[in-house]
Amino acid sequence: MTLYVDAGWVLNIQLDVSPPNTPIRDWGALQCMADRHRFERIAGEPYYEEAASRAATFLHTALRLRPFTDYNAVIGAACAWEYMEQSGTPFTLPPGGMAKLVADIRSDEADLQEIARQLRDWAA
Numbered sequence: 001m002t003l004y005v006d007a008g009w010v011l012n013i014q015l016d017v018s019p020p021n022t023p024i025r026d027w028g029a030l031q032c033m034a035d036r037h038r039f040e041r042i043a044g045e046p047y048y049e050e051a052a053s054r055a056a057t058f059l060h061t062a063l064r065l066r067p068f069t070d071y072n073a074v075i076g077a078a079c080a081w082e083y084m085e086q087s088g089t090p091f092t093l094p095p096g097g098m099a100k101l102v103a104d105i106r107s108d109e110a111d112l113q114e115i116a117r118q119l120r121d122w123a124a
Helices: 007-017 027-038 051-065 072-086 097-106 112-123
Strands: 040-042
Touching (some): 007 027, 027 051, 027 072, 051 112, 072 097, 072 112
């Protein structure tokens, strides 16, 4: 089963994990963050075939496009976490694992494929 979510789902997670009234900096970036995991090769054929790849899009997009004025890493990580949970593929974070992954994304040492690989490894 492929889980698809929308911008409202992202905003609900934002409300849960960031201070109240954390402003949205870029509505287009928020929409991209919500829609990217839905990308299709051909109508009905998902480009991101596994939950880890789709979950990775939330963290990657949040850090690259920064839809919120602050807490993009926290919100992106929470979205990835929740997406994996709801997809039936929960993961266990090693101590410092997410902080390292976020730092690697910010320094261009981790791309979308690396993020997905890491989430997959943590779910194993």
